Amino acid sequence: MLKCTACGREYSMRKPYQRCECGEPLELELFESVPGIGRRVWERFSGFFPFDLKPELSLGEGDTPLTKAKKLSREIGVKVYLKNETTNPTWSFKDRGTYLGIHRALQLGFKKIGTVSTGNMAASVAAYGAFAGLETYILVSSTIAEEKLKALEVYGAKIVKVHGDYGGLYYKSLEIGQKKGIYFINSDDPFRVEGYKSISFEIIEEITPDYVLVPTSSGGLFRGIVKGFLELRESGLIEKLPTFVAVQAEGCSPICRAFREGKEKIERFKNPHTIAHAIENPYPPSGNAVLRRLKELSGLCVTVRDEEILEAQRALGREGLFVQPASATGVAAIRKLRERDAIEKGAKVVGILTGAGLKTLSYIKAPKVEECLLESFEECFGE
Incomplete structure (x- = not known):
């Protein structure tokens, strides 16, 4: 059963419902189960998912590393763990949600899928659509960078550049999908959220964190991670x-501003500008749902400046990890919260690294390069 995250209205699983008539996103009810034995997270936690998951639709998503950041831990004074989602097939966390979304589309009999995205989700849906043999539509903004378009070419999807208000394209795509028989696996589709909760299951297999920091755009990833931990608690697998x-x-x-001002609903963020393009969403479709969760669970909402993001990206590089700017926001926030004493010394903190740095090379400066003649090659190494 699907249920509205705001008004509680229930919807049948037999039809492709994605949002409530009140305008808010839908979500599956909490699952209670116990983990089993299996090589993949989808096998070990199979009882927590709404249907049997087919290995033949998988590209190998999930089961990503949880790495302790030794340098950052010493520097900041907390135990920093990094959930490295850059190792997924298309180099971002989106693959987990797309894997569940493909199942849902096929379950409902769709032969066409699509998404609205200019980055990680576009590549993910294009790749999984190609693998499943589905006709795939990727709707992108008219201002999309050429490097992002090139990353989509190899998958053979139909790419449509849309001129006009990109913020309204999410809702328009759902209308078009109903008319044209296309299942749009957009940012906070209920089954995409189901895929994201697998991150929580993997974290808890290794540590019991005190804090989990999530780079937040549409709100789907945040909702999925929270839902995963809620299901673990409901099942008696964690206490708090x-x-x-x-x-x-x-x-x-927009979410943090509404949270800071104590509002019940987000408002469109005017004139957005940040290097963290992957989370640059001025009117996130799950923004209100994230607000409700933050207030209900006494969570926090933190903003970081572009300079702090770039510094965090370099700090992650020194840990051997190359991420896109949006992925570095969590580490920047850990540092900021620790400086404010909002995170206690020695706490176990998990930051989600959402996407790989190779996707945003335009913000990386060329390194300093030394040149040597072969005849004097040894001198280049100094004393």
């Missing part, structure tokens, strides 16, 4: 929840 922290770039932070 971590403190959940939604992280946004200061230059586009």
Whole structure:
């Protein structure tokens, strides 16, 4: 059964419902189960998912590393763990949600799928659509960078560049999908959210965190991670929840602004501008749902400046991890919260690294390069 995250209205699983008539996102009710034995997270936690998951639709998503950041831990004074979602097939966390979304589309009999995205989700849906043999539509903004379009070419999807208000394209795509028989696996589709909760299951297999920091755009990833931990508690597998922290770039932070001002609903963020393009969403479709969760669970919402994001990206590089700017926002927020004493010394803190740095090379400076003649090669190494 699907249920509205705001008014509680229930919807049947037999039809492709994605949002409530009140305008808010839908979500599956909490699952209670116990983990089993299996090589993949989908097998070990199979009882927590709404249907049997087919290995033949998988590209190998999930079961990503949880790495302790030794340098950052010493520097900041907390135990920093990094959930490295860059190792997924298309280099971002989106693959987990797309895997569940493909199942849902096929379950309902769709032969066409699509998404609205200019980055990680576009690549993910294009790749999984190609693998499943589905006709795939990727709707992108008219201002999309050429490097992002090139990343989609190899999958053979139909790419449509849409001129006009990109913020309204999410809702328009759902209308078009109903008319044209296309299942749009958009950012906070209920089954995409189901895929994201697998991150929580993997974290709890290794540590019991005190804080989990989530780079937040549409709100689907945040909702999925929270839902995963809620199901673990409902099932008696953990006693208490971590403190959940939604992280946004200061230059586009509609959720954090509404949270800070004590509002019940978000408002469109005017003139957004940040290097963290992957989370630059001025009117996130799950923004109100994230607000409700933050207030209900005593969570936090933190903004970070572009300079702090770039510094965090470099700090992650020194840990051997190359991430896109949006992925670095969590680490920037850990540092900021620790400076404010909002995170206690020695706490176990997990930051979600959402996407790989290779996707945003335009913000990386060329390194300093030394040149040597072969005849004097040894001198280049100094004394």
